[in-house]
Amino acid sequence: MKSFSDRILGKRSSADDAKERLRLLLVHDRTTLPPGKMEALRDELISVISRHIEVDRANVQIEMTQDGRSQRLLADIPLKTVVRRGE
Amino acid sequence: MSGKVITITSGKGGVGKTTASANIGAALADLGYKVVCIDADIGLRNLDVVMGLENRIVYDLVDVVEGRCKLRQAMIRDKRLNELYLIPAAQTRDKSAVSPADMRRVCDELRKEHDYIVIDSPAGIERGFQNAIAPADQVIIVTNPEVSAVRDADRIIGMVEAEEKGPAQLVINRINLEMVERGDMLAAADVLELLAVDLIGLVPDDQDVIVSTNRGTPIALDNKSRTGEAFRNIARRITGEDDVPFVAMENSNGFLGRISKLIRSGN
Ligand SMILES: Nc1ncnc2c1ncn2[C@@H]1O[C@H](COP(=O)(O)OP(=O)(O)OP(=O)(O)O)[C@@H](O)[C@H]1O
Ligand SMILES: [Mg+2]
Numbered sequence: 015m016k017s018f019s020d021r022i023l024g025k026r027s028s029a030d031d032a033k034e035r036l037r038l039l040l041v042h043d044r045t046t047l048p049p050g051k052m053e054a055l056r057d058e059l060i061s062v063i064s065r066h067i068e069v070d071r072a073n074v075q076i077e078m079t080q081d082g083r084s085q086r087l088l089a090d091i092p093l094k095t096v097v098r099r100g101e
Numbered sequence: 102m103s104g105k106v107i108t109i110t111s112g113k114g115g116v117g118k119t120t121a122s123a124n125i126g127a128a129l130a131d132l133g134y135k136v137v138c139i140d141a142d143i144g145l146r147n148l149d150v151v152m153g154l155e156n157r158i159v160y161d162l163v164d165v166v167e168g169r170c171k172l173r174q175a176m177i178r179d180k181r182l183n184e185l186y187l188i189p190a191a192q193t194r195d196k197s198a199v200s201p202a203d204m205r206r207v208c209d210e211l212r213k214e215h216d217y218i219v220i221d222s223p224a225g226i227e228r229g230f231q232n233a234i235a236p237a238d239q240v241i242i243v244t245n246p247e248v249s250a251v252r253d254a255d256r257i258i259g260m261v262e263a264e265e266k267g268p269a270q271l272v273i274n275r276i277n278l279e280m281v282e283r284g285d286m287l288a289a290a291d292v293l294e295l296l297a298v299d300l301i302g303l304v305p306d307d308q309d310v311i312v313s314t315n316r317g318t319p320i321a322l323d324n325k326s327r328t329g330e331a332f333r334n335i336a337r338r339i340t341g342e343d344d345v346p347f348v349a350m351e352n353s354n355g356f357l358g359r360i361s362k363l364i365r366s367g368n
Contacts, residue, residue, distance in 0.1 A: 027284025033291045040255050083297045
């Protein structure tokens with residue numbers, strides 16, 4: 015949600031900063047995962063999944079999202095396309 | 102009669118719980134209800150001074166719990182409102198002098214003859230908080246539109262839910278509309294969106310709160326005050342009245358539009 019001054023000046027207000035910081039903060043406060051551990055989780059997830067299927071590592075996206083007062087871990091894991099050669 | 106116990110609490114200290122307790126208690130009594138306010142902040146009593154009753158304290162909550170006096174003897178009647186009482190906290194003891202079971206017992210006794218019991222909780226997540234919410238039928242969380250207060254409110258809302266005392270209701274206190282309009286203060290709509298909780302009150306930041314506290318007369322009893330009206334409106338919502346307007350935003354179009362949308366969507 016943009017504030018009025020934000021809209022005319024095209025500038026991010028301090029309230030916008032506060033909101034964005036809180037959004038991230040609350041998501042992590044509500045779970046047992048500290049923000050600094052997201053990278054580690056991402057790497058481990060990739061390595062587990064890679065054992066079974068080939069993953070497009072560079073484009074994996076993992077994020078915490080809020081749905082009311084409950085949290086959701088969303089993982090978008092693109093797979094590598096296998097080029098099948100003729101039989 | 103079976104009165105309702107309303108606990109006013111917060112995560113961060115100093116956000117306005119005691120101010121809200123005194124004003125909501127006074128406003129409910131002014132509407133004609135029988136009200137008892139309990140100061141559950143053992144060791145740091147304050148509700149007595151905000152209500153202007155500090156000179157009449159003889160017994161306190163710990164005296165009641167430890168059997169040194171009858172409940173009735175610890176209830177100080179308000180100077181202005183006949184059906185408003187205060188049970189003060191002990192000043193020389195700590196929170197362990199009272200247990201959640203004690204609070205339930207005291208409130209069960211009070212429920213028989215009063216419509217509302219308003220409990221002023223200490224800040225934080227320890228014994229004092231457990232005591233204050235144990236008897237609660239409804240929990241009101243006070244916060245300020247500011248990063249650390251909102252963060253701590255979230256923590257408390259989670260604890261209230263975990264204790265099965267939810268859903269908690271939110272009072273956003275000390276809103277400065279000028280700052281909101283220039284984008285330097287979180288708008289109420291933003292706070293509600295982040296905390297995903299029901300709203301029960303929006304209270305402006307107002308120097309007159311300090312003036313009324315100096316005098317020991319809750320601002321809710323000043324019929325000309327907009328801030329007083331904000332507290333009176335909280336009391337009306339507590340009594341179940343629908344469609345009570347949110348006065349804190351009456352001066353701001355953009356803000357009003359955003360917040361009324363949120364309220365209508367039945368957040
Ligand atoms: N709406 C307001 N506008 C201006 N000042 C306010 C407002 N609400 C509270 N205050 C002031 O803020 C200070 C803290 O308020 P209060 O004592 O009610 O907070 P509290 O949450 O009970 O604090 P504690 O956690 O220490 O018990 C007081 O000086 C009070 O007068
Ligand atoms: Mg207090």
